[in-house]
Amino acid sequence: MTDFNLKVSNKLNFVDVELEQIKENNLYRKLRDVKVNNAYITIKNKRLLNLCSNDYLGIPITKIKINQMQSSSRLVSGNDEIYKKLEDKLSKHKSKQASLVYPTGYMANLGVITTIAKKGDLILSDELNHASIIESCRLSGAKILVYKHNDIEDLTKKLNQHGKNKLIITEGIFSMDGDFSKLKEITDVSERSNAITVLDDAHGDFTVGTDGRGTPNHFNVTKKIDIYISSLSKGLGSFGGYVSSQNNVIDLCINKSKSFIYTSALPSFLIQYSLNRMQINREKQRKKLARNTSILTNGLKQLGYQINSKTHIIPIVIGNEKIAMDFGKFLLKKGVFAQPIRYPTVPKNKARLRISVTAWLSKKNIDDALNIFEQAQKKFKI
Numbered sequence: 001m002t003d004f005n006l007k008v009s010n011k012l013n014f015v016d017v018e019l020e021q022i023k024e025n026n027l028y029r030k031l032r033d034v035k036v037n038n039a040y041i042t043i044k045n046k047r048l049l050n051l052c053s054n055d056y057l058g059i060p061i062t063k064i065k066i067n068q069m070q071s072s073s074r075l076v077s078g079n080d081e082i083y084k085k086l087e088d089k090l091s092k093h094k095s096k097q098a099s100l101v102y103p104t105g106y107m108a109n110l111g112v113i114t115t116i117a118k119k120g121d122l123i124l125s126d127e128l129n130h131a132s133i134i135e136s137c138r139l140s141g142a143k144i145l146v147y148k149h150n151d152i153e154d155l156t157k158k159l160n161q162h163g164k165n166k167l168i169i170t171e172g173i174f175s176m177d178g179d180f181s182k183l184k185e186i187t188d189v190s191e192r193s194n195a196i197t198v199l200d201d202a203h204g205d206f207t208v209g210t211d212g213r214g215t216p217n218h219f220n221v222t223k224k225i226d227i228y229i230s231s232l233s234k235g236l237g238s239f240g241g242y243v244s245s246q247n248n249v250i251d252l253c254i255n256k257s258k259s260f261i262y263t264s265a266l267p268s269f270l271i272q273y274s275l276n277r278m279q280i281n282r283e284k285q286r287k288k289l290a291r292n293t294s295i296l297t298n299g300l301k302q303l304g305y306q307i308n309s310k311t312h313i314i315p316i317v318i319g320n321e322k323i324a325m326d327f328g329k330f331l332l333k334k335g336v337f338a339q340p341i342r343y344p345t346v347p348k349n350k351a352r353l354r355i356s357v358t359a360w361l362s363k364k365n366i367d368d369a370l371n372i373f374e375q376a377q378k379k380f381k382i
C-alpha cells in the first residue's frame with residue numbers, strides 16, 4: 001500500500017482492531033500485483049499457470065476504436081444506439097422480449113431484485129447464492145427464506161408460507177461449488193406454486209448450452225425462466241451485466257432500479273466490445289473449455305482429490321482456513337496460481353481452492369498443473 005509518511009488519525013484506531021481480528025482468524029486478504037497473460041500470470045517476474053480466471057472461453061482480444069465515451073446516466077444524456085443493438089442481441093441470445101444492460105452483474109442483481117421484490121413478498125433464496133443476490137434480497141424489503149442448497153423438498157416446504165408475490169432465486173452454476181442448480185425441478189416447483197423464477201447465470205452464460213445460451217438451455221427450461229440475470233465479464237470476456245425478461249419487467253427496471261438510474265452508463269466502447277464478441281463464433285472455444293475441464297477433473301480425481309463439480313469451476317474443499325492458505329502458497333511456489341477462498345465468501349471451515357478452467361490452457365499446461373497438484377497431494381494429503 002502507498003505510504004507517503006502522512007499522519008494518521010486516532011479516530012480511526014478501531015480499524016486496526018478490526019483488521020487484527022481478521023488476521024487472527026486467517027481471513028486477511030490483500031491485493032496481489034500481477035500481470036495477466038492469458039494462460040499465465042506473472043508475479044514478481046515468476047510465470048505461473050493461471051487457474052483462477054473467469055475469462056472461461058479465452059476469446060482473443062478483439063480490436064475496437066475508443067471514439068465514444070458516454071459518461072452519464074442513459075436516461076439523462078440520451079441513449080446511444082449501440083446499447084439497443086447489444087440489448088437486442090442479448091434478448092435473442094436469451095429468447096426473451098427485452099434486455100437491459102447494467103454497469104456490472106452485481107448492479108444488475110441489485111437493480112432487478114429490488115425493483116421486482118418488495119415488502120409483503122416472499123423470496124426463496126438458495127443458501128449458496130452469491131453475495132450480490134443476498135444483499136439485493138435484503139434491500140428489497142421482502143421476507144427472505146433461505147432454502148438448503150439445491151434441496152427441492154426444503155424449497156417446496158418453504159414455498160407454503162404466505163407472500164403476495166413469491167420469487168425463487170438461484171444461480172445457474174454456483175460460483176464457489178461449480179455445481180449446476182436443479183433447474184428442471186426448481187422450475188417445476190415454481191410453476192406449480194405460481195412463483196416467479198429468477199436466475200443468476202453469471203457462470204453458465206456463454207459457456208454451457210447450445211450456442212452458449214446458458215444453464216436454462218442446458219436443462220431445456222428456457223421458457224420457464226421469468227427473469228434472467230447475467231454478467232458480460234465472465235464467459236463473454238467483456239464487461240458489464242444485464243437482465244433479460246418480458247417487456248414490462250424491463251420497462252419497470254428502467255423506471256425504478258436505482259443501480260440503473262442513478263449511475264453512469266458504461267462507456268459506449270465497452271458496449272461495442274461486448275457486441276463484437278457476441279458476433280464471434282465461440283463454438284471452438286466452448287469445445288476447448290469442455291475438453292480442458294474434463295482432462296483436469298479426471299486428472300485431479302486420479303490423484304485422489306474429491307471432486308464433485310461437473311463444470312469449469314472446480315473447488316478442492318479443504319476446510320481449515322490456514323491449511324487452505326498454505327495449500328495455495330505451496331501451489332504458488334511450484335507454479336500454479338489458484339485462489340484459496342475463505343469466509344465470508346464460503347461458510348467458515350469450508351475453505352477451498354477454487355480452480356477455474358479456461359480455454360486459454362493447452363493440454364501441456366494442464367499436465368504441468370496436474371504434476372504440481374500431485375506434489376501438493378503428497379504433502380497435504382487432502
Ligand SMILES: Cc1ncc(COP(=O)(O)O)c(C=O)c1O
Pocket residue numbers: 104105106107109130132171175200202203230231232233240241
Ligand atoms: C453468481 C454471480 N453473480 C453475479 C456476479 C457479479 O458479476 P460482475 O462481476 O459482473 O459484477 C458474480 C461475480 O463473481 C457471480 O459469481
